[in-house]
Amino acid sequence: CATLGGPAQSEAPADWQARQQALGAIASFGLEGRVSARGPVSGSANLLWNQRDADYSLRLSGPFGAGAVLIEGTQEQATIRHKDQTLVTRDPEATLRSQLGWTLPVDKLRWWILGLPAPNAPAQTQFDAQARLRNLTQAGWTVNYEEYRTAPALAPVFDLPRRLSLTQGELSVRVLVDQWEPGT
C-alpha cells in the first residue's frame, strides 16, 4: 500500500485537479470499514456505508450487531435508528452528538472519505508528494489522511484513503476503509 512521503505542500499541485475531477465524479459508492471514536464516549464499531448521489445509509454496529445505529438520509434530512428510538433530524451531526455522545459530519464525510474537500465550503488543504490530500480543515473539523490504497473496484486510476482521522474539539474519530464497492 502507498504510504505518505515527502513534505506537505499547501498550494495544490498540478495533477490534483485531475484527481479532484475523477474522484469528484463518483456519484455513488459502497464501503465496508471500521470507526473508532475517542472522546466523551469512546468505542469502536463496524461501518457499512452506501451512498447513491445525495442519499446515504450508514450502519454502525459493535460485535454481534450490538448497539447498532442506522443513519439513512438525503441532503435535507436524516433518520437515525438506535435501539428502540427513531429520530428524524435536519442536522444528523448534532443529533448524533446529543443522543449518542459521538458524531460524524455525515454530509461532509461523504467527500472526505474519497480524499476530497466537501464542495462549496471553505477549506484549508495540504497535499503530499503524490498530489493527494494530506490534511484538511473544513466545517470545524480537522482531517488527517494517514494512508492511501488502490481501490480498482471504484477508482481505476487514483488511489483512495485507507486510514483517516477526524478531530473536532475533544472528539477524535478514526476511520479505516477495508473495502470499496461501486454504488448499488
Place this chain on the structure above:
Amino acid sequence: SEAESALRSFVEDVRTFSANYEQVQTDDSGEVLQRSSGSMALSRPGKFRWTYDTPYEQLMVCDGESIWVYDPDLAQVTRRPAEAALSGTPAALLAQRASLSDSFTIEDGGRSDGLQNVRLLPTQTDSDFKSIELWLRKGAPVRMRFHDQLGGQTDVRFTDLSVNQTIDAAQFQFTPPADAELVDAG
C-alpha cells in the same frame, strides 16, 4: 422446561469450550451485510476469547475483570470493565457462571435432530438485542443467533467444538502491545 435444563447444562457442565466459527450478518430484509470468521474459547467463570480473522483481524479477550478489544490495523486497544459490559450481552452468555435467568427470560424454542433451541430475552430494558437464540447439543453450543434492535441478525455457526479440554490460561490474558493506543471506554 427442556430449554432450561439444556441451558443449565451449558452454564454448569461446560467449564471450557472452544470452536471455530462462521458468522453472517443480515439486515431486517434478510440481505447479507457481512460475513466473518474466526475462533473462540471460553473458560468459566468469566473468561473468554473471540478472534476475528476475516474480513479483518480483531481480538476480544475477557480476563474476568476487563474486556479488551484489540484492532491491529487501527493499532488501538479499547478496555471496558467486564461486569459493565457483561450484563445481558453475548459476553454474559458465554462467560457467566451464575444462572442466566437474572439477565434473560428463557423460552423453549423446541427440539429437532438432537438440537435444543433456547431463546433468551434480555430483561434489561435498553439491551443491545431483542433476543439471542442458542442451539445446544448436550449442553454445548452449535449455533447462536443475535437479533439486534434494528431487526437485523448475526448468525454464528460453530465447528470443531471442544468441550471441557484444558485451555492455556494465557488465552484469556491480554497485554496491550507497546505501539497500540489504549482507550479506556468507561
